[in-house]
Amino acid sequence: MADASVGRVALTGGIATGKSVVRAQFERLGVPTIDADTLAREAVAPGTAGLAAVVRRFGAAMLDDNGNLDRRALANVVFADPQARVELEAIVHPSVRAATDAWFSRLVPTVPFAVADIPLLYEVQRHADFDAVVVAACEPARQLERLQARDGLTEAEARLRLAAQLPIEDKVRRADYVVRTDGSLEDTASQTAAVVAALRRRWPPSA
Numbered sequence: 001m002a003d004a005s006v007g008r009v010a011l012t013g014g015i016a017t018g019k020s021v022v023r024a025q026f027e028r029l030g031v032p033t034i035d036a037d038t039l040a041r042e043a044v045a046p047g048t049a050g051l052a053a054v055v056r057r058f059g060a061a062m063l064d065d066n067g068n069l070d071r072r073a074l075a076n077v078v079f080a081d082p083q084a085r086v087e088l089e090a091i092v093h094p095s096v097r098a099a100t101d102a103w104f105s106r107l108v109p110t111v112p113f114a115v116a117d118i119p120l121l122y123e124v125q126r127h128a129d130f131d132a133v134v135v136a137a138c139e140p141a142r143q144l145e146r147l148q149a150r151d152g153l154t155e156a157e158a159r160l161r162l163a164a165q166l167p168i169e170d171k172v173r174r175a176d177y178v179v180r181t182d183g184s185l186e187d188t189a190s191q192t193a194a195v196v197a198a199l200r201r202r203w204p205p206s207a
Contacts, residue, residue, distance in 0.1 A: 006104055007113030007203040008129065012121035013136035014168040015161055016147035018181030018188060022136045023117045025192040031199075032114040034103050036096050043095040044069050053091045058084070079160040093124055112203035122166055122174065132202070134195055135175035137168050138182045 011026070011033070013019045023033050043050040046067055054062055054069065058077060064070045078085040100116050107114055115134070121127050138146070140162075147158045172178050177198065179191045 005109045006107045006111055007131050007199070008104055009113055009115045009132045009134060009199060010121050010127065010130040011115050011117045011134045011136065012119060012171060014143055014165050014171065015119065016143050016150055017136045017138050017168060018179075019117055019119065019136045021181060021185065021188055022134070022179050022192050023115065025189050026115050026196065029193060029196045031196060032107060032111060034100060034114075034116050036100065036116060036118045039096045039099045040092050042099075043092050050091055050095060054088070057087055057091070075161070076157075079157075079164055082164075085164060089120075089124060097126070097129075110206050112205050113199055120165065122171055127174070132176045132199065133174070134177045134179065135168075135171045136179050136181055137172050138180065140168065142182055143168065 011019055011023055013022075020035075023035065026033050042048075044054055045051065051069060054074070058074065062070055062074050062077075074088070078088050100118070104114060104116070113131075116130070118126060121130075121133065127133055144155070144158055144162065147153060147161065148155060151158075153161070177195045179188060179195060181188050
């Protein structure tokens with residue numbers, strides 16, 4: 001499903017493996033990016049059909065006092081119930097996919113390639129939509145530590161979230177390019193720059 005004029009590159013990984021750091025480095029190097037998590041939040045913003053569908057399926061308890069989605073409450077439900085998670089994905093993912101495809105289609109022809117950050121790329125079988133996949137990865141123990149610190153989760157809560165995704169090494173084995181984020185920010189930046197150089201060899205800028 002590659003766009004005729006723009007190389008479609010997916011950036012994925014696991015929760016708390018450093019995808020946002022890698023995506024920021026892509027941006028600094030002049031590569032256009034889009035974040036599926038941002039699109040997913042927009043899909044369930046107040047007043048959207050997506051939020052109404054979430055409330056119909058999961059109840060008004062998923063809303064906070066201001067009528068916004070209570071993400072912590074929803075996460076506690078869907079990470080404990082695989083079927084609930086599938087049903088949430090069925091509400092959110094079509095909107096995210098359509099917005100991502102529209103973004104690629106709007107890119108000017110002089111952009112040789114662009115990057116979409118899609119955390120659940122392999123889980124939702126979207127890898128075939130892209131020409132290349134970059135995986136941001138770190139050791140599982142580091143991932144667990146980061147997730148607990150970032151989101152204020154207990155170890156049990158963090159492990160539930162990790163269990164909802166494919167193991168990071170499974171994604172590494174399927175990737176075209178891998179950026180390891182266990183080291184320093186400078187090391188991550190250097191690896192990302194090497195990936196960008198490889199992508200530019202594959203999709204040289206237009207003359």
